[in-house]
Amino acid sequence: MRGSSSAPTGRVVDIVELLSQPRNRQMRFSDIADELGQTQGTAHAILKTLSDRGWVTRDPTTKSFELGPMLSLIAASLNTARPLAHVAREAARRLARTLDMPVSVVEVAGDELLITAFESPAHNPLQEAVTDRIPYLPPFGVAFAAWDTTEAQRNWITRGGxxxxxxxRRLRAVLTRTRDRGYDVDWMTPALAQIAHALGAISVDTLPAGLRPIIDQLRVELASGLVDDELTGEDRTVATISAPALDDAGHTRLILGVHPMLAMSAPDIDHVAQQLLKEIRTLVSDTRG
Structure with missing residues (x-):
């Protein structure tokens, strides 16, 4: 969305998002202010308003804050307000059981990809390593960008190039190749993914001028690895196989991603991908029906 953002609104959202994280669900007032770099006066005013409206509650014994009952009501309404996301979570749960692999649901929010659901077989530890927010720029988000609007594709390519x-030019070819195939395959190792995520979170505007070209070059090299990857005859470790759920205009609403983290042959990859695509066709049909 174009236009300037609201800093006061951002500070309110920061507190709600902070308390929504499992490790932060009970935090004292001073912890919240320190973690977010807010003044005590600002944090107190926001928490007072959120408490009055039932968005957070304060334990009288521990003096810690946690999310309140009003957010439970809002969450309960999402099944009807966002039916595709609700059905996608159920599809992810089925796929995780069927494939015995972790499955995620990812949506776009501005310049970020948000993991809004993650279903994992009980024995698989990958869930602990999942990041909730991922920058929407190469090498991330191919399955979104491949079916995005022309303007959004241009922005995605420019941020990575x-x-x-x-x-x-090569990134545009990646999007075409992915769209023609119907799904994306990501071979990025967890270590490289963490590096790419960290680089994507850096704002070059805040860096010393001498560091900016270095960060840009690192981003280019990571994106270059994306365009050089393709299905071959040799087995390779696959991080993610993902595909989009499209709206009536043919643009991506969300993506489902399977995370094998196994060495797979091209036929093995396509086998998983076909089950993924079948599940997506079902969830889109169920939502429209």
Whole structure:
């Protein structure tokens, strides 16, 4: 959405998001202010308002805050307000059981990808390593960008290309290849994914001028790895196989991603992908029906 954002609103959302994290569900007032870098006066005023409206509650014994009952009512309404997301979570749960692999639901919010659901077989520890927010720029979000609007694709490519016209051309080819195939395959190792995520979270505007070209070059190199990857005859470790659920205009509403973290052959990858695509066709049909 274009236009300037509201800093006061952002501070309110920061507190709600902070308390929504499992490790932060009970925090004292001073902890919240320190964690978010807010003044005590600002944090107190926001928490007082949120408490009055039932968005947070304060334990009288421990003096800690947690999410309140009003958010439970809002969450309960999401099944009807966002039916596709609700059905997608159920589809992810079925796929995780069927494939015995973790499955995620990912949506776009501005310049970020949000993991809004994650279903994992009980024995698989990958869930602990999942990041809730991922920057929407190469090498992330191919399955979104491949079916996005022309303007959104251009922005995604530009953010990853950092002025490298050859790389931008190759990124466009990646989107075309993915759309033609119907799904995306990501071979990025967890270590590289963490590096890419960290680089994507850095705002070059806040960096010393000497560091900006270095960060840009690192981003280019990571994005270059994306365009060089393709299905081959040799087995390779697959991090994610993902595909979109499309709206009536053919644009991505959300994506389902399977996370094998196993060495797989091209036929094995396609086998998983076909089950993924079948589940997506079902969830889209159920929502429209």
């Amino acid at each position: 950092a002025g490298d016209t050859d790389l931008e």
